[in-house]
């Protein structure tokens with residue numbers, strides 16, 4: 871049976887989603903402010919791994935926990951939703967079908983409580 875990672879298109883498509891997402895962040899003033907001091911190459915690598923893990927792909931996540939990463943950022947609910955919107959745009963630009971997008975979003979949304987208001 872195909873994993874969600876396979877349905878997404880595997881490593882290449884996930885890498886494309888992450889690259890598109892980074893572009894979306896760069897062009898959004900509110901989001902970019904959060905990332906102003908970040909190591910974007912590390913973010914690129916860890917987000918690829920994290921998405922692979924969420925989609926039951928064959929990867930090991932070597933980054934920090936969602937709580938550790940986002941602690942101190944005090945991310946509001948609306949900024950979280952903005953992040954989700956930009957992520958949807960990144961998936962659409964990578965030609966991920968909406969049915970598959972929804973499956974990945976369903977895995978991401980429960981991590982919300984580990985990310986906002988920390």
Ligand code: HEM
Pocket residue numbers: 901904905907908909912913916917920932933934935939940945949950951953954978979981982985
């Ligand atoms: C479901 C939603 C989200 C997921 C799955 C997620 C996932 C991640 C991952 C995997 C990393 C890299 C971890 C590491 O370097 O060890 C990261 C870093 C980061 N995230 Fe998120 N994130 C989410 C939402 C957000 C939102 C909404 C914001 C801001 C509004 C945000 C801001 C950041 C920033 C600024 C970093 C870089 C931290 C640093 O430079 O050390 N994240 N995130």
